Amino acid sequence: MEVSCRGPLFVGIDIGGTNCRVALVDDSGHVLHRRKEALRDLSFDACLEQIGGLVTAVLQGQAKSCDDIAAIGVGCPGLCYAGKVSAAANLPGWRDVPLAQELQQRCGDRPTFLVNDADAALEAEVWTGDESIRDVEDIVLLTLGTGVGTGILSGGRLLQGSRGCIEGGHVIVHPGGRRCGCGQNGCVEAYASGRALGERYMEKMASTAQPTEKVSGEMVVKRARAGDQGALETLSEAVEALALLCIALARILDPQAFVLVGGVASAGDMLLEPLAT
Ligand SMILES: [Zn+2]
Missing domain, CATH: 3.30.420.40 (ATPase, nucleotide binding domain)
Structure with missing residues (x-):
């Protein structure tokens, strides 16, 4: 189902040690479309490939493209700073990987911001969570x-x-x-x-x-x-x-x-x- 929306749209990406979730949200935090997939291969390159595909699928689900997106927010476990994941206990091999930059390149060069996944969840809860x-x-x-x-x-x-x-x-x-x-x-x-x-x-x-x-x-x-x-x-x-x-x-x-x-x-x-x- 396509949802009409006037304000800016954003893509949220939640990377876990098992699954990845991608959602299209409006500027009030309403989720317009979402998808979840088990990560098939935890290597950095394979994850980038799979996440890029998920973003495309979510956008297409609402007949949108990267050009319709104002920005992308990414939550990832581990030590996230300045767009990089320096280490993540449950994502072996992810050491100093430029996650934000790589995803930005795969998603129409839209501004992409990376934070630790728990920090992202916290910001979301105080913004749109339980009253x-x-x-x-x-x-x-x-x-x-x-x-x-x-x-x-x-x-x-x-x-x-x-x-x-x-x-x-x-x-x-x-x-x-x-x-x-x-x-x-x-x-x-x-x-x-x-x-x-x-x-x-x-x-x-x-x-x-x-x-x-x-x-x-x-x-x-x-x-x-x-x-x-x-x-x-x-x-x-x-x-x-x-x-x-x-x-x-x-x-x-x-x-x-x-x-x-x-x-x-x-x-x-x-x-x-x-x-x-
Ligand atoms: Zn430990």
Whole structure:
């Protein structure tokens, strides 16, 4: 369905460690058309190719072209600064890659801006999200997807550090604990990301009489809901890691609210109730 729209149009690109989502939005933040695809190959060049194709498909879905777009916003996990991704734990091989510039070239040379995905999610939530957090000036957002990201608004200002290196998911909560994709041990992400939930559950089941096939984080949540003991323990470890992170962030930043988004946040009450206590 084509939607008529008078104001400027924008393309939003959300790159994850598993999927990529592309949306056409208006200047009020309304999504006019969107598409999601699993990333087939996580190498930088392959992702550029696939994302370029997704942008074209989304524009064509509304009978638009790159010429109709005012600008492109890109959210990507990892360390994003000055248009480049310097490192991303869940996108192996992405080191100092000029993501904004490459996408701009593939998308009709429209102005293209790159930010960390959790920062992008935070900006979107306070702009168009639930009314209770609109225009709130002190807020922390956690993205619980393939990895764990943090976006922080303090006094109405997005905190990005000196080099865009604020990565709450890689705060160590269990010294000497599980290995994380970033190279450290015991990070929040090594317990609470979707990938970690699946891996941790399989580790637990491997030592029982019921080893399991590969499972996703969302499947672990589903099994926990059904009362599976291994899944409940896995989720409990994730809650503990997230709680330690949230307590530390609360002590340092004194936010008015925490917001949890992403695939693992679909655990909803199973995650929020123990976390709130
Ligand atoms: Zn880490």
